[in-house]
Amino acid sequence: MSTIHVIWKDANTDVKPTLDRMLAASDYWQPDAISHWHTNNLQLGLGKALLKNTSINNDDAVYATTNAQLAITANARIDNRESLCQQLPAELLLGVPSGDSALILACYQHWGNDCVKHLRGDFVFAIWDEQQNKLFCGRDHFGVKTLFYAHTEQGWMLSNEHNAFFTSGGCDRKTVSEQWLVDSLWSVISSAFQSPNPNICILPPAHTLEITAEGSKLNQYWTLTPKTHWNDLNDEALIEELKRRFTQSVVARTDSAYPIASELSEGLDSNGIAGYAAQAITPKTLHTYSYQSVKLTEESQSTWAATYADIFDMLDLHDNIDGQWHDSNTIESIDNNAQKQQFNQHFGTLNTLDFGFDRCVLAQQKHIRTMLSGWGGDHCVTAPGYEYARELAAKGQLIQLGRFQRQRYRSDHRYRPLKGFATTLLSQWAPGYLFTMKLKGQSLENALHTRMQHHYVKPMWQQKYGLRTKTENFIRNYGRSTVQGYEQRELFEIGVTNRLTQSELCARQCRIEYRFPMLDVDLVEFSHSLPARLKIKNGIERYPFRRILEGTTTPKIQWRRKADVDFPVRDNTENDRPIDLPEHASCHTYVDRETLEIYSKHSRASMKELDLLRQLDDYELVT
Template sequence: MQKMIAASDYWNPEQCAMEKAERSQSDLLVSHLLFNNTPQSLFETVHKSPCGNYFCVANARLDNRDELLHELAISSADDLADGALILTAYQHWGEGCSAKLLGDFVFTIWDGPNQLIYIGRDHIGIKTVFYSVTDSVVLVSNEHNALLSSGLVPRALSHDFVVDQFLPRSQSGYYSPIEAIKRVEPAHYVVIDAEGVRQQRYWQLEVKHYAGLTTDEDYLRELRAQFERAVQRRLVTQHPIGCELSEGLDSTAITGLTAKLLPEQTIYTYSYDSQQLTDDNRHIYAATYKDIFDFLALHTNLEAQWSTHPPPENYQEIATGFYGILPPNPGQQVTRYYLMQEKGVRTLLSGWGGDHCVTSYGSFYEDELFKRGRWVKLYKQLHDMRSRGRGTRPLASFLKLSVKYLCPPLFRVIERRRNALVRLLTFAAENAPLRNGLVSPERLKKSRDYADSYTCRGVRERDYRELFYVGTESRVTGSEVHARAFNFEYRYPMFDKELIEFAYSVPNHLKCKFGIERWMFREIIKDLVTERIRMRMKSDVDLPKYDRLDLSARFKKTIDEVLQRKHEPLLREYIESERLEELTKITFVGNLRALDTLLQLSTSEQLGHIQFEKRNTNNSV
């Protein structure tokens, strides 16, 4: 336990509590490291039931405390930590307790009477937890490196992890590169007892009916109320608040609403690399910052934070030390993290993930109209989309829909050639540079099927895919790993469970009305953002004009490094050098990331951080 605790030294926890179960039939040690960000978090510790038979540790921010207190008949709660409330909920509802919670949370409970460990994780996977079960011990931690640091977990590399880097797959949730380390999936709980390990889903995103909402205006009012509630829930902190601020729709709306909800408080904003605009970098940031400056002028309590220091180039290596092995990619620049430390910010609101569902583009609404035979409405929708600069001529779009639903095999052939993303996914599925025998025929077929099914048949099908199948969990896991190193937490209003359920359930025509994608969200934020930001298309966004190598040059550089290092055991085990040339025919960024990942894993293997066994590859594919 001391070794596991030491793995968290890098984020300087404010307190460490440890308990040993005296009445347990097994040796049981439980510890909690304090991160203080809410009034209730000050009372977090290892929570023990009065009878001494139950223990709970939690990394949680509960949004429905009042409802839980009422249902559990708890009157005094000012000094009641969320972890203690979760323990009471478990004692009351047992395995059903996770479904009763709302917010961002992971927690672990030792149930002495039933001799089991119960681990719960929030609906979207904002908080992260890992566990490992060996012949002699069960280890659970939200610090991946804690499990490795214990010395009790085998460091064998997961073969599936390597293969999954190269092949498209429908379940893209993050999991550990280490075979012996597992994660609890979002919206699941895990029970570990003498019978083994059992994982159970407790929530599924489904269409819900909302009584009293009959008109478009009703739905818009409710969406605004749900959006405000989602942001308000994430403002609970005793420290300064920051907002990630691109010039996109989601981040500006969240930042603008935060400024309105806290008019007397300074809200700090962090944009891209957070580089101060100078004559030297004006060619990179000028157009991007103009939209940001125009937005900042709307709210007097917003204070942008800028740096004159470039982002550190080796931070990925530093994060690898925190994680114990290759960490998941956070997708953000770390310059802002140093700026946040200067202001004492411990809550960073992010608009990431909004267009996955809440601010959905309404893509494939035309498919629904076609399948229902709403020809006049379909023509108007296609015409309006074309007028906005989205899509082709109505007749061409209608012919495409006809082929899609009347001759699916022909449609798949056309998509593989003409749809850029489907073409890339198909190419990745069929041209992985892996040695023969490493990919089973079943796995290869699943990859091909996933590429073929990427073109959806309705709005909700697309939104569900974006939420759960294209890497949301990996992104938030990476963000949490990096945030912990700087003593703050990400909060995502667009991943509010109730807001997602509502947005998923609204009539689909509201998501792309008059041919305007994300229409319903644009309507409810008129008072929060500039009109240009509110109504422009994503293609009109002026992104920073970084001076970077083009994708082809990056591919060549990476492939050259793989070839130079092909003698290394891990690369020799997995890569067929002759197949690398195939990857240059279509420069797919997914293949580039896969090669980068494999190079980093090979470095870890050279340093002794991981081990791998040569596999029997008699079956040729």
């Protein structure tokens, strides 16, 4: 894990003081090493603050070729190192450092801008090309790593440490985009992560950024498309290939010279990752964190007993998994509000990031630097496959559709096959009528539509920023007619980068790097290409992934439906608290108080976005 920094000044002035101020923004997490490099004319500088984690990158620093024509700073964990080294000319690797930065630079020397198409893993990087007088930057396929950039009065600045733009004096921390504020207050639908500062941009996932004296240019280097490479394989061969790719993804992400941890719930995704990771690192210990990791006591029985029973059974299967449990006093001593306040200082300005720091604080106490997460599995690799019914209907295969509905009923007797059959036909023959029915029934579309109708953001702002139109389009297009369409929506249309960016920025405060095996590009491409019928074979949702969990988790977890999971029983009265809105002008400007109470009754969220309004006096809003 690293924070990287770039300054390219327009004027012929020394970049070193500015680069030092950018690097100082990372002081709070106590980097293990600092490195920097600058051009001979001192007009451009690269910096890097390193947290040592993997042995291959323990000495990874800003790297420049011997003739100073190329230089790179990177925050990267490259998974296909062996394959790349076999493809690259030997002279490009001779005498260069072993870290991932030098390897990426060798790829750039060989393939140019197309180098990103050959990389696998999590990465952001910035390369200075002296001969072409340009900066070339890239971000990984799903945006696990983050890179911000801005063209300021001082010149171009790039960093994955948001506060570096303020500590350097490049941007004004008190300036906040009005559109960002209104979007944040709206919060009915998720969008891609954006900086509150109107001058700071974020490099989108699967994109490169090229900066020259003439300006900047974005280029998308990858899109998720179905592949036909595996069409000739039978079901068993496909499941075996899924197992191979999942194993490869998990093993690559267990590379750490320090203790490693994994999130563990009673769900399929985290069980698969924890089980495969434990097998991969044997005899080393895998530490697991489940929810808030509160120790089971008489007082906590009512909340956690049923949920923990499944987790305890999973832990009993693996001798080298050490479940972490703490008494309530220890958990309560971790002041999440104080951690959040510290994060606000390190982020440098307003933000809506909502992160539970308990897990990372506890993990840091055990000197853990890597946290595995199963998040993102439902988006593709373990997608349930329900839309297969619509695919059958679209092809007119009504007999097969009827058989499919009966299979679903056999796997879950609560399922209503006649209703499922009728709903599927309506999706093809009368989609408008079906949509109207959804708006009247218990559905996500209805919940979002109700929140939109009763929203407290004043109509003038809804109209100015097109909030209602965007939300209506999202609601109307939410349903998908194919399994692959569902996966495309989940991966790219519901704000995945929000979660990934939040995890990276917040966990950094505890010197921890999050890794997401379910978002491995080779694994996702393969899973996306699997036949829809296999994903819900015999009416069993997530069938291929369940198969590869044999012996890795308990049969109960392996084969039960998600609806049967025993989630913790929580007290949600906190969300019923009265709305406390500050009495200053900016709140009245954006919020209709009469609708606020109505909206709060239709929102299950804690409405923490209202906290932004309590801080507005300290900021200047710009359009």
